[in-house]
Each structure stands twice: as C-alpha cells, then as structure tokens.
Amino acid sequence: MDIKERRRSALAEGDQITADLCDIVISGQDSDGTGTVLGHPCTVQDAEAELDQTTCECGQWSGVPCGWRGPSEQMVVVEFMPEVLRESHRAARNSGQYPHNGAVHITVERKCAQLIIANDPDWAAIL
Numbered sequence: 524m525d526i527k528e529r530r531r532s533a534l535a536e537g538d539q540i541t542a543d544l545c546d547i548v549i550s551g552q553d554s555d556g557t558g559t560v561l562g563h564p565c566t567v568q569d570a571e572a573e574l575d576q577t578t579c580e581c582g583q584w585s586g587v588p589c590g591w592r593g594p595s596e597q598m599v600v601v602e603f604m605p606e607v608l609r610e611s612h613r614a615a616r617n618s619g620q621y622p623h624n625g626a627v628h629i630t631v632e633r634k635c636a637q638l639i640i641a642n643d644p645d646w647a648a649i650l
C-alpha cells in the first residue's frame with residue numbers, strides 16, 4: 524500500500540492521520556540529539572480532500588457557483604462557448620473545435636450540467 528492508500532484506509536477506519544501517514548513530516552532534533560518527528564501538516568480534512576472531492580465549476584458558466592462539492596463520479600464535463608466568443612463564431616458560421624475555438628471545459632455536478640444544457644442548448648454540451 525502506498526501512503527495515500529494507507530491514509531484512506533486510516534480514514535475509513537476512523538483512525539487519526541498520524542505522522543507516518545503523512546508525506547510531509549517536520550522533523551528536528553531532540554535535546555539529546557536524536558532525530559525526532561515534531562509534527563506533520565496532514566489533517567483529516569486534507570485526507571478527505573484527497574478522497575476525490577471536487578467542487579462544481581458551474582459558476583464559470585452562470586457566474587454564480589452553486590458551491591456543490593462531492594465525488595467526481597457524480598460529475599460530468601461540460602463544454603461551453605464563452606459569451607464573448609459567440610458572435611464571431613456566429614459570423615463565421617462555424618464554431619470550430621475545442622480547444623482552438625476558445626470553448627471552455629468545466630466539471631460540474633449532473634444537475635448543474637442539465638441546467639446548463641437546458642438553458643444554453645446551442646452553445647453547451649455534455650461530453
């Protein structure tokens with residue numbers, strides 16, 4: 524098991540994240556000159572963050588982030604065309620290909636994706 528997996532299993536079992544489960548260890552010397560671990564910056568929150576928690580990026584489309592956070596398997600990637608580029612694509616009658624056309628990929632929660640597509644069917648698509 525690598526250190527990440529050990530952290531995950533420690534978390535799953537409700538254990539503390541101890542220094543031996545942390546990549547970054549602040550070490551120093553004791554008064555008797557032996558090396559010692561003084562501490563480590565890993566917290567349970569860090570370990571949870573590592574458990575594939577992703578923030579919904581729908582705010583890049585709507586301007587107002589929904590604040591949803593969750594596992595990435597509940598998310599989909601949406602491609603949309605930023606408002607400022609739409610006019611030139613309309614004029615060219617060709618919206619081109621990502622990424623050359625300026626389209627943006629965002630990772631959003633499924634409900635947000637459906638909302639985006641429902642409101643912006645011509646310029647957004649779920650990938």
Ligand SMILES: [Zn+2]
Binds near residue numbers: 631632
């Ligand atoms: Zn969202």
